[in-house]
Amino acid sequence: MPAELGIPIEQRTIAYFSMEIALAPALPTYSGGLGVLAGDTIRAAADLKVPMVGVTLLHRKGHFHQDLDDDGWQHESPEAWDVHQHAEELTPRVRVRLAGRDVQIRAWQYVIRGCFEQAMPVLLLDVDLPENQDNDRRLTDRLYIGDRCHRLAQEVILGVGGVRMLRALGLSRTERFHMNEGHAALLAAELLREHLLSHGKSAVDEEAITAVRDQCVFTTHTPVPSGHDRFSQDQIRAVIEEQSALERSGLFEHEGMLNLTYTGLNLSRYVNGVAKRHGEVSRHMFASYTIDAITNGVHAATWTGDRMARVFDEHIPGWRGDSFNLRYAAGIPLEVIASAHRQAKRELLDRIEIQTGTTWDPHALTVGFARRATAYKRPTLLFNNMERLEQIARQNGGIQLVFAGKAHPDDDVGKRLIQEILRSAKRLPDQLRLVYLPDYGVELARCMVSGVDVWLNTPRPPLEASGTSGMKAALNGVPSLSTLDGWWLEGCIEGITGWAIGPEYQGMDPDPDDRDDAESLYSKLEHDVVPLFYNDSAGFNQVRRHCIALNGSFFNTHRMLQEYVVRAYL
Numbered sequence: 174m175p176a177e178l179g180i181p182i183e184q185r186t187i188a189y190f191s192m193e194i195a196l197a198p199a200l201p202t203y204s205g206g207l208g209v210l211a212g213d214t215i216r217a218a219a220d221l222k223v224p225m226v227g228v229t230l231l232h233r234k235g236h237f238h239q240d241l242d243d244d245g246w247q248h249e250s251p252e253a254w255d256v257h258q259h260a261e262e263l264t265p266r267v268r269v270r271l272a273g274r275d276v277q278i279r280a281w282q283y284v285i286r287g288c289f290e291q292a293m294p295v296l297l298l299d300v301d302l303p304e305n306q307d308n309d310r311r312l313t314d315r316l317y318i319g320d321r322c323h324r325l326a327q328e329v330i331l332g333v334g335g336v337r338m339l340r341a342l343g344l345s346r347t348e349r350f351h352m353n354e355g356h357a358a359l360l361a362a363e364l365l366r367e368h369l370l371s372h373g374k375s376a377v378d379e380e381a382i383t384a385v386r387d388q389c390v391f392t393t394h395t396p397v398p399s400g401h402d403r404f405s406q407d408q409i410r411a412v413i414e415e416q417s418a419l420e421r422s423g424l425f426e427h428e429g430m431l432n433l434t435y436t437g438l439n440l441s442r443y444v445n446g447v448a449k450r451h452g453e454v455s456r457h458m459f460a461s462y463t464i465d466a467i468t469n470g471v472h473a474a475t476w477t478g479d480r481m482a483r484v485f486d487e488h489i490p491g492w493r494g495d496s497f498n499l500r501y502a503a504g505i506p507l508e509v510i511a512s513a514h515r516q517a518k519r520e521l522l523d524r525i526e527i528q529t530g531t532t533w534d535p536h537a538l539t540v541g542f543a544r545r546a547t548a549y550k551r552p553t554l555l556f557n558n559m560e561r562l563e564q565i566a567r568q569n570g571g572i573q574l575v576f577a578g579k580a581h582p583d584d585d586v587g588k589r590l591i592q593e594i595l596r597s598a599k600r601l602p603d604q605l606r607l608v609y610l611p612d613y614g615v616e617l618a619r620c621m622v623s624g625v626d627v628w629l630n631t632p633r634p635p636l637e638a639s640g641t642s643g644m645k646a647a648l649n650g651v652p653s654l655s656t657l658d659g660w661w662l663e664g665c666i667e668g669i670t671g672w673a674i675g676p677e678y679q680g681m682d683p684d685p686d687d688r689d690d691a692e693s694l695y696s697k698l699e700h701d702v703v704p705l706f707y708n709d710s711a712g713f714n715q716v717r718r719h720c721i722a723l724n725g726s727f728f729n730t731h732r733m734l735q736e737y738v739v740r741a742y743l
C-alpha cells in the first residue's frame with residue numbers, strides 16, 4: 174500500500190472536488206451529466222498536462238442499476254464493484270466529526286491517463302473502516318440516495334474530509350480548489366477553519382474571507398431549485414452539531430438555512446455557469462454576485478465511437494491531443510464519414526436486436542433520446558400528438574426511436590414518464606418503432622450517440638443549464654434536433670449543424686408551453702429532417718461533417734479547460 178500518491182504532484186495543482194466523477198465505464202461512481210463532465214475535465218487536464226487532483230467519494234454500491242418491468246416501471250438495485258481491482262488504497266487516515274462522533278476516512282487512488290500518458294490522480298474517499306460505527310460505515314456507499322442528514326454528512330466528508338486528506342498527502346500548497354457544484358462547497362469551511370487556526374483568530378474577518386476566496390472557484394450547474402442544496406437548522410445540528418465561528422459568520426447561510434450555493438458564491442474568487450444562457454439565468458437568480466459563463470464540453474477521444482475515431486486517426490493526426498484539430502474534418506470526404514457512421518449504426522441496431530429480438534432497418538431514420546428521466550426534460554414531448562407522429566412516419570421510410578435514461582429513485586414523476594413511453598411503444602404502426610434500452614450509463618451512451626441519425630433533446634427552457642450528450646453526438650457526425658436552451662443556443666446553426674425546436678425563449682421562468690414546442694418539433698421533422706434524410710443523403714452527410722468540424726472542434730473539454738485555466742485558475 175503506497176504511503177503517498179503514486180504520482181508526483183506539482184505545487185500549482187488544481188484540486189477538483191466533485192460529488193461524482195465518471196472514471197471508467199465499469200465504475201458506477203457517477204449518476205449523470207455532472208459526473209461525466211467531471212471525468213471529462215480531468216481527462217482533458219491529463220491530455221493538456223494541467224496539474225490536477227480529483228476528489229470525490231468512493232460510492233462502493235454506485236448509484237443504482239435500472240431494470241424495467243413488463244409494465245414499464247423502473248426498479249432499482251445496487252451496483253457493487255470491486256474497488257481493489259481498480260484503485261489503490263493510500264495510507265493516510267483523516268477524521269471528520271459527524272453527529273458527535275469522529276469518523277475516520279481513507280482514500281483510494283484511481284489514475285486517469287491522458288493521451289501522452291500523463292497521469293492525474295483521483296482520490297476516492299471511503300469511510301467503510303472497522304474503526305467506524307456500522308451506520309457511519311455506509312455513508313460513502315451510495316450516490317444521491319438517503320435522507321437530508323445523510324447527504325449533509327456526505328458533503329462534510331467530501332468537502333472537509335477532502336481538504337484534510339490532501340493535507341495528509343502533503344499537498345499543503347494547492348493552487349486552487351474547484352467546487353464542481355455546491356455539493357463540494359464545505360471545502361471552503363475547512364479552508365476558513367485552517368486560516369483561523371494558523372492565525373490564532375477566533376472570528377472570521379475580512380482577511381480570512383479574502384484568503385479563502387483567493388483559493389476557490391465555484392461552478393453552478395442548474396437553475397432547477399431542487400438542484401441547490403439547502404439544510405435546515407435541525408439538520409445542521411444533527412450532523413455538524415456545534416455552532417462555531419464559521420456558522421456565525423453568515424457566509425454559509427441564506428434565509429436561515431445552510432445553503433451550499435451561497436457558500437460557493439460567497440467564498441469564491443471566480444463563479445461561473447456552464448453555458449452563456451445559463452450564465453444569464455444564474456446572474457438573474459443571484460443578482461448581487463459576479464457570475465461568468467464557460468460553456469461545457471466533452472472529452473473528444475472518450476466520446477468518439479471507434480469507427481469514427483479510426484477515420485480521425487487517419488485524416489486528422491493530432492486530434493486526440495488537441496481537439497481544435499477537429500476543424501479539419503471539413504476536408505474529410507463525405508463518403509468516409511458516412512461509412513463510419515453506417516458501421517456505428519449497425520452496432521447500435523445489433524445491440525437492439527440482441528436485446529429485443531426484433532430486426533431494425535439500417536436505412537430508416539433513427540432518432541435517439543437519452544438523459545435522466547425527469548419532468549423538465551420532457552421525454553414525452555415527441556408523443557404529444559401520436560396521430561401527427563404516426564402520420565410523419567407513414568409518409569416516408571419510417572422512424573425508429575431509441576430511448577434510454579434512469580429516473581432518480583425518489584422521482585415518481587420521472588418513473589411515470591418512462592412508463593408512459595413504454596406503454597405508447599405497445600401500440601405503434603409498422604412505420605414507427607420504439608425501444609427503451611434499460612440501465613443508461615456511459616457505455617450505452619457512447620453506443621447511442623454514435624449510432625443514431627439524429628439526437629433529440631426537448632428540455633423546457635431555460636432549465637437545461639448546458640446539456641452535453643448532443644456534443645457527444647456532434648463528435649460522431651450526429652446532428653441535434655433540440656429546443657433552444659443550454660449549449661444548443663450556441664451550437665445550432667439551422668440546417669447546418671442540426672435544427673432548432675421552437676423560437677428562442679427569452680423568459681427567466683420556465684416556459685409553460687408544450688403544445689407549441691411539440692408542433693414545432695413535428696414540423697421540423699416533417700419538413701426538414703425527414704426529407705433531407707430520405708431524399709438528399711449527400712445533404713445529410715454535409716450536416717454530419719459540419720457537426721464534427723464546427724461543433725466537435727469547439728464543444729469539447731480541451732477548449733473548456735483552457736478557458737478555466739485562463740479565466741478561473743490563473
Ligand SMILES: *Cc1c(COP(=O)(O)O)cnc(C)c1O
Pocket residue numbers: 204205206207209543544545613614615618619639640641642643645
Ligand atoms: C452525457 C451523459 C449525460 C448527460 O447528458 P445530458 O445531455 O447533459 O442530459 C448523462 N448520463 C450519461 C450516462 C451520459 O453519458
